[in-house]
Amino acid sequence: EAGVTQFPSHSVIEKGQTVTLRCDPISGHDNLYWYRRVMGKEIKFLLHFVKESKQDESGMPNNRFLAERTGGTYSTLKVQPAELEDSGVYFCASRGQSSYEQYFGPGTRLTVT
Template identity: 90%
Template sequence: EAGVTQFPSHSVIEKGQTVTLRCDPISGHDNLYWYRRVMGKEIKFLLHFVKESKQDESGMPNNRFLAERTGGTYSTLKVQPAELEDSGVYFCASSQTVHEKLFFGSGTQLSVL
């Protein structure tokens, strides 16, 4: 069974550009989460989808971040325009039900120069 996959694994962009991160959760997992880790800090919650609906987006930093989950399958996280402080590792995770462990992808390392 395939795990959670994220693309790209690395992205280097200039301030002001747009970047789109993609996450394919484990098949059948209704719950999809986005997290971000800035170097040395906590893995910080961004948002939670249940199928295609945003259940909780309280962690989204600002309106430069837009997350979507088409048809309740894969999800994208777009940052537009990117700022220096957006640099970090963006993790996607999924679970079948809410009250169980999360399965994480390998993350996308985003560097904004």
């Protein structure tokens, strides 16, 4: 069984540009989460999808961040326009319906210069 995959693994963009991160969850997992770790700080929750619906988006920092999960499969997280403080590692996780365990992807390291 393939794990959670994220693309790209690393992205370097300039301030003001747009970046789109992609997450492919484990097949059949309805729950998809996005987390972010900014420079040596704790990993923080951004939002949670159940299928294509946003269940909890309380962690989204501001309206420059837009997450989608059309069709309830893969998800994208767009940052537009990117700011310096958006630099960090963005993790995606997925969870099956009857499980407590979230399976994490390898993360996307975003660097905004």
